[in-house]
Amino acid sequence: MEDTIPVIDVENLSDQTEGKKLRDACEKWGCFRIINHSTPLTLMAEMKRVSEALLDLPVEIKKNNKDVIAGSGYKAPSDVNPLYEALGLYDLGSSQVMQDFCSQLNVTPYQRQVMEAYGKAIHELAVKIGEKMAESLGIFGADFEDWPCQFRINKYHFTPKAIGSLGVQLHTDSGFLTILQDDESVGGLEVVNQSGSFVSVPPFHGTLLVNLGDIAKVWSNGRFFNVKHRVQCKKAAIRFSIATFMLGPRKGNVEAPIEMVDHDHPRLYQPFVYEDFRKLRVSKKMHTGEALELLRLW
Numbered sequence: 001m002e003d004t005i006p007v008i009d010v011e012n013l014s015d016q017t018e019g020k021k022l023r024d025a026c027e028k029w030g031c032f033r034i035i036n037h038s039t040p041l042t043l044m045a046e047m048k049r050v051s052e053a054l055l056d057l058p059v060e061i062k063k064n065n066k067d068v069i070a071g072s073g074y075k076a077p078s079d080v081n082p083l084y085e086a087l088g089l090y091d092l093g094s095s096q097v098m099q100d101f102c103s104q105l106n107v108t109p110y111q112r113q114v115m116e117a118y119g120k121a122i123h124e125l126a127v128k129i130g131e132k133m134a135e136s137l138g139i140f141g142a143d144f145e146d147w148p149c150q151f152r153i154n155k156y157h158f159t160p161k162a163i164g165s166l167g168v169q170l171h172t173d174s175g176f177l178t179i180l181q182d183d184e185s186v187g188g189l190e191v192v193n194q195s196g197s198f199v200s201v202p203p204f205h206g207t208l209l210v211n212l213g214d215i216a217k218v219w220s221n222g223r224f225f226n227v228k229h230r231v232q233c234k235k236a237a238i239r240f241s242i243a244t245f246m247l248g249p250r251k252g253n254v255e256a257p258i259e260m261v262d263h264d265h266p267r268l269y270q271p272f273v274y275e276d277f278r279k280l281r282v283s284k285k286m287h288t289g290e291a292l293e294l295l296r297l298w
């Protein structure tokens with residue numbers, strides 16, 4: 001079993017070999033780094049600075065960032081995750097939501113401009129990666145344009161005493177795919193490979209990380225791997241990350257397209273609405289993909 005995360009060249013994805021590499025990465029790892037992703041490095045750096053500034057705001061202001069769906073707003077350090085803090089919004093494509101977020105946190109016009117440019121670039125990238133993932137399975141014309149994205153900026157207060165403890169508990173992402181801009185100098189992210197071993201994901205400047213969530217597994221009728229991951233404190237330094245979660249279809253059911261279903265590959269999951277699934281995960285406290293088992297058809 002290989003023990004390094006695959007690297008996919010986005011510019012090269014019309015090439016068959018790269019497409020096959022993408023499919024392998026989705027099936028065997030459920031996670032991959034992307035290079036040549038066309039998000040400007042300056043925009044990534046500016047977004048990181050905006051994240052730092054917003055998460056450095058006084059806690060009374062951060063608390064104004066309210067949930068729109070469960071868990072979408074401010075998360076203060078808690079007993080379960082004392083090292084972790086986050087701000088966020090749902091959904092990224094709505095200018096009203098962006099407006100609310102910005103007024104809740106006194107975001108400056110310049111910071112707003114950065115967030116909007118970053119949101120647009122990452123959304124386009126998520127749609128493109130989704131399409132390429134579909135094409136790697138032989139599905140052409142899949143359209144993820146209208147799938148809503150949740151956006152979150154994370155801060156990890158890693159101290160000398162915290163080394164060895166977790167910043168974020170083991171989980172799968174609930175949605176289809178996540179585009180993560182992880183910290184370019186402070187590592188700590190670990191993914192579980194197919195043999196069940198933890199593999200470190202070291203920082204890799206200028207790249208982004210794609211994680212596949214539970215919906216990718218359903219959509220591909222069990223072919224894609226919903227990668228379990230966690231964040232561990234490995235050094236005493238503040239760590240930032242910026243996550244964009246492309247969740248599930250805005251309307252209608254999550255279900256594998258018909259091309260994914262045949263005599264040898266019967267439909268594995270009953271069709272469901274993404275929001276119901278998300279609530280099921282929370283109510284059953286099933287954070288590592290177990291909730292999918294409740295929706296298995298056989």
Ligand SMILES: O=C(O)CCC(=O)C(=O)O
Pocket residue numbers: 152154168173180182189229231240241243
């Ligand atoms: O901060 C990270 O590197 C990962 C965060 C994460 O897994 C999440 O927000 O779902």
Ligand SMILES: [Fe+2]
Pocket residue numbers: 171172173229
């Ligand atoms: Fe995650």
